[in-house]
Amino acid sequence: MQQSSTDLAEIFEEWLGDPENSSNSLSFAGALELDERDELPAAGIDQVRAFGFNRYFVPERLGGDLRAAEDILILTRVIARRDMNVAVSESTQVWMMLAWIGGDAEQQEKYAATVLRGGVVPCLAYSEPGHGADLAANRFTATPDAGQYVLTGEKWPINRGRTSTHVVLLGITGDEDTPAKRQQSMFLVDRSEVISGQVTGVPRVPTYGLRGCDISGVAFEGARVNASARLGAEGEGLELALRGLLITRTFCTGLSLGTGDTMLRTVAGFLSDRVLYDGPADEIPYVTESLANAYLSLLVAECESLVAMRGLHLYTEQFSIWGNLAKVQVARLVDFNSKVLARTLGARYFLRAAEHVGTFQKMLRDGAVVSVFDGSEPVCLDSIALQLPALAKAHGHDPDEDWRPLYDLRAELPPFEPDRVSVFGRGRDATFASLPALTDRLAALSPSAGCDEQRLAVLRERAAELRDELDALLARVQEVRRWAAAQPPTRPSASAKSTPPRLIRVAEELSNLHAKVAALGVWLFNRDHLGGFFAEGEWLQAALDRRQVHQYDAGDLDPSTAARLFDRMNAQRADNEFFSVRPVRMAAPGSSEAGPERGSAAA
Numbered sequence: 001m002q003q004s005s006t007d008l009a010e011i012f013e014e015w016l017g018d019p020e021n022s023s024n025s026l027s028f029a030g031a032l033e034l035d036e037r038d039e040l041p042a043a044g045i046d047q048v049r050a051f052g053f054n055r056y057f058v059p060e061r062l063g064g065d066l067r068a069a070e071d072i073l074i075l076t077r078v079i080a081r082r083d084m085n086v087a088v089s090e091s092t093q094v095w096m097m098l099a100w101i102g103g104d105a106e107q108q109e110k111y112a113a114t115v116l117r118g119g120v121v122p123c124l125a126y127s128e129p130g131h132g133a134d135l136a137a138n139r140f141t142a143t144p145d146a147g148q149y150v151l152t153g154e155k156w157p158i159n160r161g162r163t164s165t166h167v168v169l170l171g172i173t174g175d176e177d178t179p180a181k182r183q184q185s186m187f188l189v190d191r192s193e194v195i196s197g198q199v200t201g202v203p204r205v206p207t208y209g210l211r212g213c214d215i216s217g218v219a220f221e222g223a224r225v226n227a228s229a230r231l232g233a234e235g236e237g238l239e240l241a242l243r244g245l246l247i248t249r250t251f252c253t254g255l256s257l258g259t260g261d262t263m264l265r266t267v268a269g270f271l272s273d274r275v276l277y278d279g280p281a282d283e284i285p286y287v288t289e290s291l292a293n294a295y296l297s298l299l300v301a302e303c304e305s306l307v308a309m310r311g312l313h314l315y316t317e318q319f320s321i322w323g324n325l326a327k328v329q330v331a332r333l334v335d336f337n338s339k340v341l342a343r344t345l346g347a348r349y350f351l352r353a354a355e356h357v358g359t360f361q362k363m364l365r366d367g368a369v370v371s372v373f374d375g376s377e378p379v380c381l382d383s384i385a386l387q388l389p390a391l392a393k394a395h396g397h398d399p400d401e402d403w404r405p406l407y408d409l410r411a412e413l414p415p416f417e418p419d420r421v422s423v424f425g426r427g428r429d430a431t432f433a434s435l436p437a438l439t440d441r442l443a444a445l446s447p448s449a450g451c452d453e454q455r456l457a458v459l460r461e462r463a464a465e466l467r468d469e470l471d472a473l474l475a476r477v478q479e480v481r482r483w484a485a486a487q488p489p490t491r492p493s494a495s496a497k498s499t500p501p502r503l504i505r506v507a508e509e510l511s512n513l514h515a516k517v518a519a520l521g522v523w524l525f526n527r528d529h530l531g532g533f534f535a536e537g538e539w540l541q542a543a544l545d546r547r548q549v550h551q552y553d554a555g556d557l558d559p560s561t562a563a564r565l566f567d568r569m570n571a572q573r574a575d576n577e578f579f580s581v582r583p584v585r586m587a588a589p590g591s592s593e594a595g596p597e598r599g600s601a602a603a
Contacts, residue, residue, distance in 0.1 A: 005070040006584045012078045013586050015051050017593035019082045024593045028359045031083040031212075035362055038204075038211045040163070044086040047593060048079060054115055057093040059100060060415070062112035069416050070309040073254040077578075080258025084366035085212035087255055092160050094248050095122040095168045099188060101247075101419050102232035102240040111188065114166075123164035125155035125218055126241060133379050135170060135238060136180055140220075142171025142187060144234075148195065149173070149187070150224050154202060156217030159373075162201030163214045166190050170237045182235035189229050197223035209365030242423045246323040248374050250312060253305040253330040259367030260301065260334035261579050264294050266360040267341045268573060270348070282566075286554055290344045292565035293552040294337045298579045300519050300543050301333040307431060307518040310406050313413040315430040316420040321387050322429055324380040329511040331371040332550040338364045340552075384507035385499050389481065390427030391510075392474040398433035406430060407525035409582065431517050432470060438517070439463045441524050450536035451527075459537060462544035466516055473509055480506065515549050522581065533568045534581050 022029040025043040034041050056071050058064020066072070072094070080087040099111040114120055131137040140153030151171055155161065167189045174183035191199055202217030232240050268291050274281040281287055308326040312319065342349045342364060352358060371377045405411045442463050447453045484500040519540055527535035542561050543549060557565070569579060578584040 002067065005068055005074045006582065008071055009074040009078055009578075010585050012051060012075055014588075014591070015594045016047060016078065016082065016587060018587045018589055018591045021590055021592060026079070026082040026086060026593070028082070031085065032358050032362060035085065035211045038206075040089065040214060041083055041085050041212050044083055045090055048086060048090050049118060050594075053079075053090060054093050054118060054120065057096055058112050058115050062100075062108060063116055064112060066416065068309070068413065069251075069312040070306065072251055073257075073305060073309050074584075076251065076254030077258040077261070080255045081262045082258075083212075084255065084259060084363070084369075085210055087258065088159060088210055088213050088366075088369070091251070091255070092122050092124070092164070093120070094251060095124045095244070096120065096166070096188075097247065097418050098168055098186065098231060098240060098244045101243055101421065102186060102236070103188075107188075107228065107231065114190070120166055121160055121164045122166045122168060123158055123160035123218065125158050125161070125167050125169035127155065127158060129154065129156050129217075133376065135184075135241060138170055138172065138184060140169065140171045142173050142185060142230075144173060144227075145224075147227050148224050149227065149230065150197070150222055151187070151189070151220040152222055154217060154219040156202050157205055157215055158217055160214050161216035161218040162204065164218065165192070167199075167218055170241060173234045173237075178235065181238055184237035185234045186231045186237040186240045187225065187229045188231055189223075189225055193225065193229075195224040195226070197221055199223050209362075209367070209369055211365075239423055243421045245375055246319040246421050246423070247312070247418055249327040249380065250308050250319065250323040252327050252370050252374055253301070253308065256330045256334040256367060256370050257298070257302060257305060259363045259370075260298050260337055263334075263338055263341055263360055263363045263367070264291070264298060264569070264579060265573060266363070267291070267294075267345055268569065270345070270360075272570070285559070285562075287344055288566050289554065289557050289559075289562040290340055291569060292557060292562040294341055295565050295569040295579060296539055296542055297333045297337050297550060297552075299539055299581055300515055300549055301330045302580055303519040303522040304330055304333075304515040306409065307406060307521060310413060311430055312418075313416050314405055315428070316417060317422045318425040318428045318430060319421050320423055320425040321384055321391060321427075322425070322431070324375070324384050325429075325511045325514045327370075327374070328377055328380050328384075328508075329515045329550065331377065332511075333515070334367060335371060336550045336552075338367065378504075381504050381507045381511075382497070382499050384510065385503040387425070387427065388474075388477045388503060388506060388510075390424075391429065391432075392427070392477040394427035395432070395471075395474045398428075400437070401430075401434070403430075403434045403437055403521065404525055406434065407521035409522070409526055410529065429514075431514055431521070434521060435463075435467055435470065435517050438520055438524055439467060442520075445524075448535070450532075455537055455541060458541055459544070462541065463520060466513060466520070466544070469509075470513055473506055473513070476506055477503070512549050516544055519543055526581070530582055533564070538564060539568075 016026050017024040019028045021027055025047040055065040059066045076087055076091055096115050099108055126135055128138050143150045169187050170184045172183050173185040198221040200219050202219055204216040207215050271282040271287055272280055304326055311322055442460055445456055480502045523540045538561055572579055576586045
């Protein structure tokens with residue numbers, strides 16, 4: 001029987017040991033020390049590599065262990081909950097996936113063998129100092145010459161710029177007569193195979209978070225490479241870049257889940273031990289509700305992430321919208337939590353002490369990067385907004401399907417084929433398309449212990465509201481476009497980016513709905529086997545009651561609901577489990593990491 005992602009997570013947890021044990025390579029104490037020195041966490045990276053983390057980025061057909069997209073999600077979550085510097089440094093392995101998207105059979109075999117041998121440190125070199133996210137404005141050149149290319153220019157700021165072994169980059173191969181979107185090509189450059197010229201690192205820059213990461217750059221001066229370094233056809237670079245980003249944006253959710261778990265666990269642990277007003281601080285009603293709400297947000301974020309991972313297998317061509325929706329909403333859920341938890345900590349949030357609350361501060365700083373890299377939140381929302389007309393046009397014309405494979409966490413999935421991702425999904429989104437079937441399934445549900453007819457009635461009402469809200473939002477798309485077209489220009493503008501902010505607002509509201517529908521689907525198709533707290537659906541009702549699913553205010557939760565969410569969170573904390581809709585065990589308290597005598601876990 002194929003190993004489940006939760007089994008894999010538990011094996012990896014055991015391999016890395018308890019992060020509270022300061023002797024482990026990925027300990028909270030060690031991470032804080034290295035962070036203070038802006039030092040790359042080399043020992044932690046080595047421990048992750050010894051597990052065989054790199055193998056999970058190479059498809060099984062090429063000899064690797066990439067079976068399920070969820071494997072990458074959960075392995076990333078395991079690392080990120082300990083140290084984002086390690087998670088972000090090593091998750092650059094994902095950029096080798098561009099070889100599986102754009103490379104020919106020979107290139108795929110070559111790069112798969114290289115990754116599986118170990119020691120590959122890729123970096124993504126798209127952005128340039130003067131252009132940021134505007135990749136079409138890049139000036140880095142890749143001049144064809146006698147069956148080779150001469151690379152010249154600088155890429156900055158990028159992760160692993162100085163310390164990379166392989167560089168994935170965009171370079172101009174077209175001329176002034178070539179359409180702008182076809183001027184750039186993609187290259188995967190093995191720095192050890194550069195024939196002549198120079199490739200040098202650009203110095204690191206100080207950063208707000210990820211202080212131990214190599215956030216720097218790389219410069220090419222007349223660097224000559226063989227034509228075999230090019231992925232895809234000439235002029236296909238921008239398209240390949242966007243296809244890759246749609247996958248990696250989806251995987252970013254694992255980073256948010258990891259940091260979100262540790263922030264909540266740290267604050268909950270601190271406040272449970274702190275005595276104020278003659279009792280534990282976490283029994284103050286405001287504190288109890290804040291922690292309960294933060295826990296609820298993590299459950300919703302996990303549902304959105306899990307459904308997206310399954311969608312990568314089942315509806316790969318639809319991720320031009322889906323990947324952006326998932327990244328935006330999961331990051332928002334965790335980022336809002338961080339602000340509430342910081343406020344709940346009070347003055348302790350501002351004290352840079354060596355005690356455990358320093359871990360919260362580090363996770364808050366490091367986790368904030370998720371909404372920035374691989375396409376910032378505004379970039380992702382703009383991408384969604386541009387595709388809204390197609391989404392509105394396709395709405396209501398989706399064929400009936402069996403939605404169990406998308407939502408049932410036990411259902412078998414076909415192989416993950418990253419080369420199927422498309423830059424334009426033609427307005428299709430399986431999560432939204434499933435909503436009518438989900439409401440029908442909910443209507444047919446019978447009352448059960450813990451989920452009586454009254455709760456079912458409320459859930460049915462909320463599901464009907466989701467359908468109405470989705471219909472109304474997509475109907476607004478054409479109204480906003482007509483309104484924007486009728487507005488006289490307020491001032492001259494040379495910018496080619498003219499997406500109306502009101503359309504961005506629709507994209508924001510759609511990302512909110514997307515997470516709610518995902519949570520509803522996960523509940524409907526898994527309550528029979530997850531049981532108990534999950535099956536009762538009180539958490540789902542609380543999530544659907546939120547106007548914006550990532551936001552909450554004091555007094556929003558019914559006190560009894562807050563108490564049950566709080567108790568469930570504390571039960572998972574006491575049982576040493578992830579904050580999750582399903583049981584996933586963490587490393588045993590005080591446990592040591594695996595030593596070299598155990599060999600590679602992936603072997």
